[in-house]
Amino acid sequence: MDQLSVLQAWLLIGIPSLVIAAALYVARAPLAGLLAFFVLFAGFGGMAMVHRPSAGALGGLLALLYAAGRGGVNEGGARPNYRQDPSPDSRPGLGA
Numbered sequence: 001m002d003q004l005s006v007l008q009a010w011l012l013i014g015i016p017s018l019v020i021a022a023a024l025y026v027a028r029a030p031l032a033g034l035l036a037f038f039v040l041f042a043g044f045g046g047m048a049m050v051h052r053p054s055a056g057a058l059g060g061l062l063a064l065l066y067a068a069g070r071g072g073v074n075e076g077g078a079r080p081n082y083r084q085d086p087s088p089d090s091r092p093g094l095g096a
Contacts, residue, residue: 003050004050006050006051006054009046009047009050009051009054010054013043013046013047013050014043014047014054014058016043017039017040017042017043017046017058018040018043018058018061020036020039021036021037021039021040021043022036024036024039025065036065037062037065037066040058040061040062040065041062043058044058044059044062
């Protein structure tokens with residue numbers, strides 16, 4: 001087999017990398033998000049060797065997820081310095 005067709009490339013590289021990255025993003029842990037970036041980047045590299053427009057699709061998704069802040073330090077839930085809204089009776093002017 002000299003070269004993969006586009007369908008074979010998506011079946012062997014594209015779809016598995018998308019599924020693994022999606023599963024890691026659902027975990028919403030900072031380390032899992034970082035690992036998902038590496039999985040997508042590896043899928044991008046593999047697809048770039050076979051079919052460049054398909055690599056562009058994976059690279060575009062990678063860029064959008066990076067720009068949206070997915071996989072960063074804020075993936076673990078609420079930030080530690082997050083300040084809760086004060087109770088209604090402690091705010092001035094709202095009490096009886």
